[in-house]
Amino acid sequence: MDDSIVAGVVVPFVVATVCIAICLAFSQKKDAQLSARSPGSMSYKWGYFLGYSGLMTAVAGVAGGLAMPRIGFYPAWAPFVVVYALAFGVASYGVLMRRRWGWIFHIPLSMNMGLWAFNSVYFFNRWKELGTDS
Numbered sequence: 385m386d387d388s389i390v391a392g393v394v395v396p397f398v399v400a401t402v403c404i405a406i407c408l409a410f411s412q413k414k415d416a417q418l419s420a421r422s423p424g425s426m427s428y429k430w431g432y433f434l435g436y437s438g439l440m441t442a443v444a445g446v447a448g449g450l451a452m453p454r455i456g457f458y459p460a461w462a463p464f465v466v467v468y469a470l471a472f473g474v475a476s477y478g479v480l481m482r483r484r485w486g487w488i489f490h491i492p493l494s495m496n497m498g499l500w501a502f503n504s505v506y507f508f509n510r511w512k513e514l515g516t517d518s
Contacts, residue, residue, distance in 0.1 A: 407436040425513055430506055431479055431487075438476025438490065445469025468493075484514045 411432035418428055449465030452458055472493045478486015487507040491500055507514075 403440050404437070407433050407440065410436045426510055428482065428510070428513075431482065431510070434490065434503070435476050435478075435480025435486075438479065439473055442469045442473025442476060445472065482514050484511070487514070 411429050414432045415427055415429040418425060446466055446469045449462045449469060452462040452465065471489070475486050475489035475493050479490045480486070487503070491503050491507065494500065494503070
């Protein structure tokens with residue numbers, strides 16, 4: 385197999401698959417803890433998955449943004465990438481902690497119209513259960 389295919393396709397696919405599996409495992413565990421702590425609450429597996437995957441994405445975005453100028457890849461965009469990744473990470477942390485402000489910022493920062501619709505419905509269905517304090 386050509387090295388460029390491995391570096392550009394296979395490795396990112398394997399890394400993404402492992403990251404998704406980790407986020408799924410963490411979200412299942414965290415939701416089980418929520419169910420044990422608050423038996424009457426709605427499941428929050430998707431919220432936990434978004435929080436964990438968003439934090440992983442933010443770490444990768446900051447690392448990529450810091451690496452961009454070093455390798456000469458769009459160095460003028462690097463500060464924007466880092467700021468966006470940090471904002472997305474903070475919003476993802478808010479989602480993970482079951483805070484309304486996290487969802488309010490995470491939904492538009494996801495930049496995915498399909499997720500905007502789905503996450504908006506999910507968010508508003510859990511509005512009463514989500515905390516407002518920070």
